[in-house]
Amino acid sequence: MVVGALVPALALGVPGSGAIAVLLGVLISKNIVPGPTLFTESGPLVLAIFVGLIVCNMFLLGCGIFGIRCFVPIVTVPRRILGPFVMLMLVIGAYAYDNDITHSAMVMVMVLGAVAFWMDRFGFSTIPAILCFVMGPIIENNLNRALVVTQGDFLALVTRPITLTILIPAVVTAVLAYRSSARG
Secondary structure (H helix, E strand, O other): OOHHHHHHHHHHOOOOOHHHHHHHHHHHHOOOOOOHHHHHHOHHHHHHHHHHHHHHHHHHHHHHHHHHHHHHHHHOOOHHHHHHHHHHHHHHHHHHHHOOOOOHHHHHHHHHHHHHHHHHHOOOOOHHHHHHHHHHHHHHHHHHHHHHHOOOOHHHHHHOHHHHHHHHHHHHHHHHHHHHHHHO
């Protein structure tokens, strides 16, 4: 996880990486809304997150220094063996969530694991899918709120100066990225 991406994620609610998107998804599922009000309304939580990250990094440093000889052989394990083992651990974790094999967490692990496998097999990145999964409800809620404010006028949303300031560079960047990937 890139810790530098954590500050804009908590302050603005915009994830900077896939791991941060998963973290935002966990926070949202616990009814903690990332954004500008997080620091004022949930100051102790933010402090706990940063202190926890410092403690975790110290622990990881110790594990890395003293455990390097034990961890090196893991790199030599073939993917065809390591992949099913990781999937087994995920299924066990989902089962432990509610001790019910028919629980939606078990089904979600299986379905999303299969989707991620096939996305990887066909060369699609799973990071945008994770971002859509996390950011989708946030975007939908804010779009509904904006449509209520503009009384359902969608054109009012895309013709405002602030919206255009954000929308035009986003469209230009998307078009340029598409054109450069089509050439290469």
